[in-house]
Amino acid sequence: DHIATVRQARGGRYPDPVQAAIEAEEAGADGITLHLREDRRHIQDHDVFRIRDVLQTRMNLEMAVTEEMLCTAEKVKPEHVCLVPEKREEVTTEGGLDVKGLFDSVASACHRLGKQGIEVSLFIDPDRDQVEAAARAGAPAIELHTGAYAEAKTAGAMQEELDRLRNAVVFGLEQGLIVNAGHGLNYQNVEPVAMIAGINELNIGHSIIARALFTGLKPAVREMKTLMLDAAGKAF
Numbered sequence: 549d550h551i552a553t554v555r556q557a558r559g560g561r562y563p564d565p566v567q568a569a570i571e572a573e574e575a576g577a578d579g580i581t582l583h584l585r586e587d588r589r590h591i592q593d594h595d596v597f598r599i600r601d602v603l604q605t606r607m608n609l610e611m612a613v614t615e616e617m618l619c620t621a622e623k624v625k626p627e628h629v630c631l632v633p634e635k636r637e638e639v640t641t642e643g644g645l646d647v648k649g650l651f652d653s654v655a656s657a658c659h660r661l662g663k664q665g666i667e668v669s670l671f672i673d674p675d676r677d678q679v680e681a682a683a684r685a686g687a688p689a690i691e692l693h694t695g696a697y698a699e700a701k702t703a704g705a706m707q708e709e710l711d712r713l714r715n716a717v718v719f720g721l722e723q724g725l726i727v728n729a730g731h732g733l734n735y736q737n738v739e740p741v742a743m744i745a746g747i748n749e750l751n752i753g754h755s756i757i758a759r760a761l762f763t764g765l766k767p768a769v770r771e772m773k774t775l776m777l778d779a780a781g782k783a784f
């Protein structure tokens with residue numbers, strides 16, 4: 549997404565997110581997440597199809613719960629779809645999907661994508677109600693929005709958000725869900741999250757691309773993966 553943002557700033561052909569996806573895989577990324585936003589501010593439809601053709605790992609397609617996006621996912625058939633909330637005016641994804649409030653449309657999307665063999669995850673805030681609704685909606689997985697943790701301004705607020713994440717992970721696992729997490733994680737704040745036992749995967753984009761400006765993409769991916777795996781080894 550963030551490579552495509554730079555390309556879209558000039559509307560040209562470079563930098564190419566397909567090349568970035570390949571390099572990230574070569575450096576150890578276990579999958580590639582891309583968010584096809586309704587306003588197409590970064591990733592374009594043709595990027596999704598081109599990346600689908602070349603990926604050696606797994607594609608996690610993030611998208612809003614709309615008919616247009618569901619049809620796209622049915623054509624692309626990624627390994628994973630993550631259903632996210634979207635607001636055109638937001639700078640980035642501000643909060644989690646309100647699965648409880650939008651229950652019928654989310655449950656129907658989970659069913660529809662599940663029938664295609666796609667593993668669906670729901671991008672939600674680390675709240676018990678939303679985790680419970682996600683399990684009832686038939687999603688096999690959730691991705692906990694770590695934005696509030698990443699934006700916490702004091703050590704106390706950060707600790708509170710970490711506790712919220714930990715509780716949501718435990719509750720999600722009790723509900724039989726695969727629990728992922730992501731958003732706003734960077735080289736300074738990733739370790740405490742990676743140390744939470746039971747998290748299956750972290751999705752990290754913006755900080756890696758920002759780091760890559762100074763180090764190159766492969767070292768940036770490798771450095772993040774080392775931080776994550778070392779911290780996961782100390783999970784409690």
Ligand SMILES: CC(=O)[C@@H](O)[C@H](O)COP(=O)(O)O
Binds near residue numbers: 583640
């Ligand atoms: C859903 C999510 O957290 C990310 O995919 C993020 O939305 C991508 O970056 P932008 O918010 O800049 O589109």
Ligand SMILES: NCC(=O)COP(=O)(O)O
Binds near residue numbers: 581751754755
């Ligand atoms: N779902 C979150 C994600 O994929 C990456 O978010 P970010 O690291 O770009 O903020």
